[in-house]
Amino acid sequence: MVISNLLGFFLPLIFLVGIVTSYTDIRQGKIFNKHLLWALVIMIIIYLVILIGPWLLEDNYFFNLGLNFLISFVIGFLFWHLGLWSAADSKLFALYSLLIPLTVYSKTYYSFFPSLTLLINSFVPFFVGFSLKSFFTDSIDQRKKFFSNISIKDIITLIMLIFVMMWIPSLFFKVLNIQFLFIISLAIMFGLAFILKKLFDKNLFFVMIGLTIVRIIFDYAYVSTFEFLKQFFYLSILLIIIFMLINSSSQFFVKKIWINNIRPGMILAGKVYDGEKELKLEHPAEGLTIKDVKKIMRLYKNKKIGDEVNIYQTIPFAPFIFAGALLTIVLRGDFLISLIKLLT
Numbered sequence: 001m002v003i004s005n006l007l008g009f010f011l012p013l014i015f016l017v018g019i020v021t022s023y024t025d026i027r028q029g030k031i032f033n034k035h036l037l038w039a040l041v042i043m044i045i046i047y048l049v050i051l052i053g054p055w056l057l058e059d060n061y062f063f064n065l066g067l068n069f070l071i072s073f074v075i076g077f078l079f080w081h082l083g084l085w086s087a088a089d090s091k092l093f094a095l096y097s098l099l100i101p102l103t104v105y106s107k108t109y110y111s112f113f114p115s116l117t118l119l120i121n122s123f124v125p126f127f128v129g130f131s132l133k134s135f136f137t138d139s140i141d142q143r144k145k146f147f148s149n150i151s152i153k154d155i156i157t158l159i160m161l162i163f164v165m166m167w168i169p170s171l172f173f174k175v176l177n178i179q180f181l182f183i184i185s186l187a188i189m190f191g192l193a194f195i196l197k198k199l200f201d202k203n204l205f206f207v208m209i210g211l212t213i214v215r216i217i218f219d220y221a222y223v224s225t226f227e228f229l230k231q232f233f234y235l236s237i238l239l240i241i242i243f244m245l246i247n248s249s250s251q252f253f254v255k256k257i258w259i260n261n262i263r264p265g266m267i268l269a270g271k272v273y274d275g276e277k278e279l280k281l282e283h284p285a286e287g288l289t290i291k292d293v294k295k296i297m298r299l300y301k302n303k304k305i306g307d308e309v310n311i312y313q314t315i316p317f318a319p320f321i322f323a324g325a326l327l328t329i330v331l332r333g334d335f336l337i338s339l340i341k342l343l344t
Contacts, residue, residue: 006057006101007329009046013039014099014329018322021092025318029265031088036095043099064102064112071113072097078190089317093119096325108333117334120234122324123241124335126317153205158243160208161196162236163223165189167215234336256308259300264290269310272296 017039021031050057076090085093097115105114169188200207215223222228257266265287272279279295288296299305331338 006103009050010043010099010101013042013046014325017095017099018325022316022319022322025316029316031092031318036091039095039099061102065098067112068102068115069094069097072115075119085317089321092318092321093122096321100325100328104329104332106332108337118324118328120238120334120336121327122321124327125323126320127241155240155243157205157208158240159236160212161193162239163232164208164211164215165193166232166235167219168192237336256310259296259305259307259309262288262293262296262309264288264293267312269312272299272305272309
């Protein structure tokens with residue numbers, strides 16, 4: 001028989017991973033690889049028990065689970081590259097994409113990448129938490145500074161970019177007469193967006209107006225459908241949130257410290273130069289090593305850099321991913337869709 005309550009097998013493990021990684025991330029600022037590996041081993045054992053037992057999984061279940069994991073890994077890598085997550089956060093997100101059964105996404109199932117729901121739900125508690133923090137602790141000047149960092153023109157450009165970039169991959173697959181693949185589509189979207197930004201830079205806004213008009217003219221039959229508008233709305237909301245997070249990171253996540261207070265493990269916000277040459281760090285995204293600290297202190301003693309440096313304030317993201325996993329399990333879909341359905 002096809003198993004109906006697959007979540008029951010994994011729920012205790014999801015809670016265990018969530019509690020342990022949240023605790024270590026908050027108390028020690030780390031997510032340990034050994035905990036992720038143990039969870040992975042236990043997950044494999046659970047699936048072996050299911051396969052040996054009298055239960056059946058849906059056709060192509062493991063293929064879809066593997067594809068979902070691959071895309072989650074790529075997204076996690078991208079977030080790490082952008083500086084939004086540490087490498088450990090990215091690995092934890094990929095692990096959750098395996099631990100949460102695909103049957104959980106019953107109300108919101110994004111083809112090829114159902115863990116997009118988990119990603120959205122992980123950022124909901126994150127932004128709620130920081131919105132409350134900003135409201136209760138930030139001064140009026142800090143709030144004005146946050147909104148001054150956000151350009152309406154840039155947001156409109158981003159929305160038009162999303163609108164056009166959602167079209168290009170479908171044309172690519174249609175011309176080559178091959179099956180649509182989400183991961184390739186995603187790579188094409190980000191690649192073309194990067195190229196357009198490099199080519200046109202300050203004129204990108206006007207270029208995107210032209211390309212948006214072109215798509216409306218040639219693809220009106222599809223862009224006017226409810227299905228497209230729904231996908232476009234959710235993708236836009238997600239990418240705008242990410243854009244705002246990156247754009248305002250200097251306010252929320254960066255602080256100045258005296259050079260004498262610099263320690264291994266801290267992550268520099270910006271580059272350090274030895275004259276005109278950029279100082280090469282061992283693992284910039286993972287934090288300063290003892291060797292890196294010695295290099296920086298040597299530059300300071302030689303009066304080649306000032307007495308202050310900018311560092312990223314490390315934020316434990318494991319609790320937010322855990323909260324996102326719980327939201328996903330409770331709602332069986334993403335929070336934004338559930339909220340819209342509640343309001344309409």
